[in-house]
Amino acid sequence: xxxxxxxxxxxxxxxxxxxxxxxxxxxxxxxxxxxxxxxxxxxxxxxxxxxxxxxxxx
Numbered sequence: 001x002x003x004x005x006x007x008x009x010x011x012x013x014x015x016x017x018x019x020x021x022x023x024x025x026x027x028x029x030x031x032x033x034x035x036x037x038x039x040x041x042x043x044x045x046x047x048x049x050x051x052x053x054x055x056x057x058x
Contacts, residue, residue: 008036025056 007013008030015032018024026032036042038041049057 006037008034008044010036019055021055023055028056037045 008015008027010029011027011047013034015027015030015034016024016048017027027049028032028044030036030040031044052058
């Protein structure tokens with residue numbers, strides 16, 4: 001079981017984020033695993049692409 005103090009606050013441990021149109025995509029803070037350890041970098045490893053509506057393209 002994951003320590004609640006290490007659960008990603010952005011996705012609440014689900015590993016998914018959703019935009020205002022309910023499009024779901026992998027959490028860019030934790031990388032999709034739902035865990036954010038002390039010392040982890042919240043920035044993505046590489047820039048991600050978005051479409052003209054600012055939706056993340058995977």
